[in-house]
Amino acid sequence: MDSMPKKKAFVTRELVERITEEYPTPFHIYDERGIRENVRALREAFSWNRGYKEFFAVKAAPNPFLMRILQEEGCGCDCSSYTELMLSDAVGVKGEDIMFSSNDTPAEEFGLAAALGATINLDDITHIEFLEKVMGRLPKTLSCRFNPGGYFSMGTDIMDNPGDAKYGFTEAQMFQGFRLLLDKGVENFGIHAFLASNTVTNEYYPELARQLFRLAVRLQEETGARIAFVNLSGGIGIPYRPDQEPNDIRAIGEGVRVAFEEILVPAGMGDVAVYTELGRFMTGPYGHLVTKVIHQKHIHKEYLGVDACAVNLMRPAMYGAYHHITVLGKEDAPCSHKYDVVGSLCENNDKFAVDRMLPETEIGDYIAIHDTGAHGFSMGYNYNGKLRSAELLLCEDKTVRLIRRAETPRDYFATFDGFEIFDRLFPKETSEESQ
Numbered sequence: 053m054d055s056m057p058k059k060k061a062f063v064t065r066e067l068v069e070r071i072t073e074e075y076p077t078p079f080h081i082y083d084e085r086g087i088r089e090n091v092r093a094l095r096e097a098f099s100w101n102r103g104y105k106e107f108f109a110v111k112a113a114p115n116p117f118l119m120r121i122l123q124e125e126g127c128g129c130d131c132s133s134y135t136e137l138m139l140s141d142a143v144g145v146k147g148e149d150i151m152f153s154s155n156d157t158p159a160e161e162f163g164l165a166a167a168l169g170a171t172i173n174l175d176d177i178t179h180i181e182f183l184e185k186v187m188g189r190l191p192k193t194l195s196c197r198f199n200p201g202g203y204f205s206m207g208t209d210i211m212d213n214p215g216d217a218k219y220g221f222t223e224a225q226m227f228q229g230f231r232l233l234l235d236k237g238v239e240n241f242g243i244h245a246f247l248a249s250n251t252v253t254n255e256y257y258p259e260l261a262r263q264l265f266r267l268a269v270r271l272q273e274e275t276g277a278r279i280a281f282v283n284l285s286g287g288i289g290i291p292y293r294p295d296q297e298p299n300d301i302r303a304i305g306e307g308v309r310v311a312f313e314e315i316l317v318p319a320g321m322g323d324v325a326v327y328t329e330l331g332r333f334m335t336g337p338y339g340h341l342v343t344k345v346i347h348q349k350h351i352h353k354e355y356l357g358v359d360a361c362a363v364n365l366m367r368p369a370m371y372g373a374y375h376h377i378t379v380l381g382k383e384d385a386p387c388s389h390k391y392d393v394v395g396s397l398c399e400n401n402d403k404f405a406v407d408r409m410l411p412e413t414e415i416g417d418y419i420a421i422h423d424t425g426a427h428g429f430s431m432g433y434n435y436n437g438k439l440r441s442a443e444l445l446l447c448e449d450k451t452v453r454l455i456r457r458a459e460t461p462r463d464y465f466a467t468f469d470g471f472e473i474f475d476r477l478f479p480k481e482t483s484e485e486s487q
């Protein structure tokens with residue numbers, strides 16, 4: 053076994069010191085090389101399938117620069133809201149390269165998805181008529197999201213609880229829905245399911261694929277609908293903890309291939325395209341939230357107060373999620389001290405880590421919080437009047453590029469534009485200085 057810690061930051065203290073001359077902490081920084089190498093490995097793993105396509109789940113990292121990198125590597129976008137659709141279209145990911153997988157969908161969102169020519173993945177059988185009303189007629193291609201109910205388990209392990217999830221059609225509704233869609237002139241069908249989140253096992257996708265491929269065969273045989281694609285959605289996870297074994301995307305792709313050969317090919321369905329809608333797996337490990345220790349507090353416990361807080365990364369506060377921490381410049385120092393690493397929100401769950409063993413840390417040290425590249429910045433919010441941070445890109449040539457500026461107070465108050473209070477806060481003649 054390697055004695056080095058398994059999780060290594062992709063930034064160094066020297067680099068961060070250089071960056072902060074221009075962009076103060078906190079900020080999220082993304083590793084372009086890591087993102088590109090990973091997406092290439094994913095595409096290679098599924099290259100056996102002629103129609104394979106990854107639709108990047110935009111909600112994981114809705115930044116046009118990151119989306120464009122993925123687009124250059126052959127990805128489409130998976131959107132689930134009006135502004136995500138706008139963003140994808142503006143980035144240049146258009147038409148069929150957009151998968152619209154939404155639920156409880158407002159009419160305007162279906163309207164924009166249809167206008168952009170996105171492939172629509174319906175979440176409910178009642179949305180067939182809802183969409184027909186919005187569009188006037190249905191598109192030639194439609195997909196339906198499946199929810200088998202019960203528990204999703206592999207062997208003796210319960211992975212997740214679809215029976216308790218709000219998404220999708222029941223099995224009976226899938227058959228009923230496909231017949232209804234056929235009656236209404238739909239020609240190409242897709243099926244989709246998202247049954248377990250953040251799986252760190254090479255068996256999830258193959259097992260999901262087996263279930264969906266069997267369903268696809270039955271749907272095609274019993275309804276006559278032509279299944280054009282099976283969308284395995286998201287759910288491939290990442291090892292947030294240093295002791296977790298990362299997924300082997302080659303093994304996952306191979307597992308799905310075996311299921312495809314066993315189930316679809318004998319049914320004469322070897323032309324079915326396999327789609328994925330991965331978010332976390334695509335960008336998660338390739339982001340860090342970089343923050344500075346600004347206070348130390350010694351009361352009943354030892355606290356490191358940093359200049360980021362839960363608005364910059366919600367997962368620890370929301371799910372108690374583990375995010376690994378590297379004290380930059382102290383990578384090889386012994387983890388001899390136990391700290392709570394906290395932000396400044398007036399909420400006691402604003403803790404990036406609790407009872408975490410770290411090297412002895414001082415005020416002024418920089419900390420990299422790992423695996424913030426997906427569902428990190430994007431889950432941000434403005435509670436306590438806190439502002440969103442900048443996003444930076446560590447480019448392949450090692451230069452650092454600003455890909456989103458930090459919010460200023462003016463952004464926070466922007467929705468009072470036109471109200472008197474806004475002019476009082478940002479008088480016209482001094483508006484330059486107020487920024």
Ligand SMILES: *Cc1c(COP(=O)(O)O)cnc(C)c1O
Binds near residue numbers: 111154286330426
């Ligand atoms: C969130 C989401 C994804 C991406 O999930 P990850 O766990 O980030 O891979 C894909 N599809 C849909 C419909 C989603 O809601």
